[in-house]
Amino acid sequence: MPEQQSLTLSGLQALLDALQARGYRIIGPTLRDQAVIYDDVQSLTDLPVGWTDVQEAGHYRLAKRNDNALFGYVVGPYTWKRYLHTPLQRLWHARHERDDIIVTTEPPETPHLALFGVRSCELHAIAIQDRVLLGNHYRDVHYAARRQDNFIVAVNCAEAGGTCFCASMSTGPRAESGFDLALTEIIGTGEHRFLIEAGTPEGVEVLSELPARQASEEDIARADAILASTAESMGREMQADDVRELLLSNLEHPRWDDVAARCLTCGNCTLVCPTCFCTSEEDSSDLTGTETARTRRWDSCFTMDFSYLHGGSVRASRRARYRQWMTHKLATWHDQFGTSGCVGCGRCITWCPVGIDITEEVNAIRGTSQETGS
Numbered sequence: 001m002p003e004q005q006s007l008t009l010s011g012l013q014a015l016l017d018a019l020q021a022r023g024y025r026i027i028g029p030t031l032r033d034q035a036v037i038y039d040d041v042q043s044l045t046d047l048p049v050g051w052t053d054v055q056e057a058g059h060y061r062l063a064k065r066n067d068n069a070l071f072g073y074v075v076g077p078y079t080w081k082r083y084l085h086t087p088l089q090r091l092w093h094a095r096h097e098r099d100d101i102i103v104t105t106e107p108p109e110t111p112h113l114a115l116f117g118v119r120s121c122e123l124h125a126i127a128i129q130d131r132v133l134l135g136n137h138y139r140d141v142h143y144a145a146r147r148q149d150n151f152i153v154a155v156n157c158a159e160a161g162g163t164c165f166c167a168s169m170s171t172g173p174r175a176e177s178g179f180d181l182a183l184t185e186i187i188g189t190g191e192h193r194f195l196i197e198a199g200t201p202e203g204v205e206v207l208s209e210l211p212a213r214q215a216s217e218e219d220i221a222r223a224d225a226i227l228a229s230t231a232e233s234m235g236r237e238m239q240a241d242d243v244r245e246l247l248l249s250n251l252e253h254p255r256w257d258d259v260a261a262r263c264l265t266c267g268n269c270t271l272v273c274p275t276c277f278c279t280s281e282e283d284s285s286d287l288t289g290t291e292t293a294r295t296r297r298w299d300s301c302f303t304m305d306f307s308y309l310h311g312g313s314v315r316a317s318r319r320a321r322y323r324q325w326m327t328h329k330l331a332t333w334h335d336q337f338g339t340s341g342c343v344g345c346g347r348c349i350t351w352c353p354v355g356i357d358i359t360e361e362v363n364a365i366r367g368t369s370q371e372t373g374s
Contacts, residue, residue: 004220005193005212006184008106008152012070013044014210015153016180019114023145024151024205027060027083029073029117034062036076038083040114046337048073055235055346056162058355068192069351071185074161075345076217079274080122082116085129085306093293108145118179120172121164121343125152127178131337132277135250151202154179156223157230163346165359171343175199181207184223195223238359239366244331244342246366251323255364260319262354267300269348269356272326275341280306301325 007015020042028041031048034063041047053073054061064282065072118126130147134141156172157166166172175182180203184195195215198204270276280299285292299306302321307314315321333341342358347358 004044004195004197004215004223005207006215006219007196007210009044009192011211012183012194015039015206016043016116018209019116019151019153022151023088024112024114026114026116027080029071029076031062033335035060036062036073037078038076038080038117044070047071047117052159053161055350056355057349057357058352059162060350062221067187069158069185069187069272071155071183074157074159074164075119075347076223077272077347077351078273079347080118081129081274083111083113083115084126084150085097085140085143085277086146089142089292089296091296093291096290103299106142109143110148112149113146113152113198114151116173118152119345120154120175121155121166121345122274123168123169123175124343125150125290125345128341128343129277130274131339132275135337152179152181153207154182154199156182156184157229158185158226160230160234161346161350162235163349163357164234164344165238165346166344167231167234168237169240169340169342169344174227179203182225186222186226189222193219195219203286208217213305214319215251235360236344236349236357238342238344238362240330240340240342243362244334246328246362247331247370250365250369251327253365253369255368256319258321258364259322259356259361260317262356263302263318263322264353265302265321266353267302268351268353269303269358270300271298272345272347272351274331274343274345275328276300280305285334294299304369326361329358330362 016026025040026041030039036048036053041338047070049070050065050068052063054063090106092103092105094101112135116118131145154175156175179199182197182199196212198207198346199281205229233363278299278301281294281296283292283294304313308346315324327343
């Protein structure tokens with residue numbers, strides 16, 4: 001494990017100042033619309049100081065804490081893909097000038113982002129999106145530009161949410177890789193402080209400029225105990241070692257009909273998922289007919305149009321669309337990308353209007369798979 005140091009609150013503000021001095025646009029947790037969302041951060045006062053989020057299936061509420069923890073929440077409805085794989089992306093625009101049509105490709109943006117407060121499950125999600133959008137023959141140039149020169153400050157989870165199951169997916173609660181700096185918040189015993197460790201040479205460089213001191217053995221033990229407690233208090237669990245084979249051998253399980261009777265096919269689960277990457281493209285023109293643009297937007301496998309081919313939708317029923325989402329996420333994603341598409345963040349459970357729980361659906365199929373296998 002890298003050498004850990006200790007920062008006070010003023011030292012953490014110095015970290016924000018150091019990132020701003022390097023020209024980074026810092027995106028981190030803030031409070032808005034009665035939720036913890038990711039937005040621009042300049043000082044510690046922009047963070048959700050003293051707030052937590054209470055999450056269950058189909059339920060999300062902010063609540064006041066009895067302390068001034070900066071990272072005392074779990075995760076909100078926003079994911080980092082909002083800034084890396086944006087909801088709307090213009091691809092090109094064309095202009096008609098006399099007898100010519102001039103087509104201009106949209107240049108990729110390089111916003112120089114510092115992602116502040118990234119959880120371990122979200123680090124794994126970013127790594128998955130990297131594999132999907134950068135690791136194959138067809139690289140997404142816009143995603144690549146936005147991922148260029150990111151500085152990532154991770155935060156280890158001090159408590160689990162009601163819908164978290166990252167421990168069973170081996171994606172948390174401790175950040176192991178994929179970060180420049182990682183923080184563990186320690187509060188309630190002495191001075192409010194943060195253990196900090198560097199994960200890259202860039203992280204080492206920034207850390208060297210901060211008013212940090214060597215972490216005590218007591219603080220290191222305290223941080224380890226916090227993370228162990230978090231791992232043991234997950235709100236959900238999913239046995240993930242055999243889920244691919246389980247789902248693919250139960251494609252006609254009656255549970256698909258049961259979940260279809262509840263599912264609204266609203267697509268909330270895909271929109272809040274940190275790894276879903278499906279998009280559609282649409283063309284538009286101005287009222288004069290002289291300018292046209294093609295835009296890529298987030299889409300969902302829950303929509304009828306997403307699988308539309310000549311003559312109709314391939315997956316016309318709610319049953320087929322839910323089964324497609326879940327079997328792709330947990331099973332065939334392994335075949336395509338060598339990993340699960342789920343990181344156990346629990347967002348799909350929290351933000352489902354009818355409280356459908358992906359861990360419950362897997363357990364239900366597991367419980368009767370021998371009798372009803374295909």
